Amino acid sequence: MxxxxxxxxxxxxxxxxxxxxxxxxxxxxxxxxxxxxxxxxxxxxxxxxxxxxxxxxxxxxxxxxxxxxxxxxxxxLGVTSDNLQRKVTVLEEEAETTEKQLKETIEKLRLTDVKAEHFERKVQSVEAERDSWEKKYEEEVEKYKKAKSELDELASSLENL
Incomplete structure (x- = not known):
């Protein structure tokens, strides 16, 4: 077992x-x-x-x-290449001319901006001067009205005498 x-x-x-x-x-x-x-x-x-x-x-x-x-x-197509080269040259010249014109236009625009700023300052100066004159005018009108009122009072008191 x-x-x-x-x-x-x-x-x-x-x-x-x-x-x-x-x-x-x-x-x-x-x-x-x-x-x-x-x-x-x-x-x-x-x-x-x-x-x-x-x-x-x-x-x-x-x-x-x-x-x-x-x-x-x-x-x-060598001939075609020459033609294309000439076209490229012409296009480059046109691009240079256009670039020159663009620079001139930009310069003119800059000058115009400078002039516009100058005239804008001048307008502001003239407006300030106008405002000053209007204020003086209003003061003078007030003085005139006051003097006229005093004169009318004086004339009226003289008539009463």
Whole structure:
């Protein structure tokens, strides 16, 4: 009976070891599956990127062909280049003339602003002088009314005498 118990204990220990080993292996399987999923995603991404790059290469090859044709045609267009250069020169001269006119206009505008400020100050000065004269006029009118009133009183008192 002891032998059976020993055998059972040994089998139980072996079973525990086997279960631990199974758990370790299942854990490793999960890690490998996660890594595989990650790698599959990377592969998918790289495949997509590769497809895009191949399409870009095709476009660039087509563009290169077009540019070669244009370069060949451009060799024949040397005269056109000279014409364009002359047009550029004319446009640059026009731009310089326009810039000069703009500077002159800005200077005239600045001078006009200075004159406007001068006249504005002069108007303010004249308005202040006008206000002063109006005040003096009102004071003189008051003096006149007062003197007339006194004169009328004096004339009336002389008549009563």
């Amino acid at each position: 002891d032998r059976i118990k020993e055998k059972l204990a040994k089998q139980k220990a072996d079973l525990d070891v086997a279960n631990e080993k199974i758990e370790e292996l299942e854990s490793k399987i999960k890690e490998y599956e996660a890594e595989q999923t990650k790698k599959e995603g990377e592969i998918s991404s790289l495949t997509s990127k590769n497809t895009q790059l191949e399409a870009d290469v095709e476009k660039l090859e087509g563009r290169l062909t077009e540019l070669k044709k244009e370069a060949d045609a451009g060799a024949n």
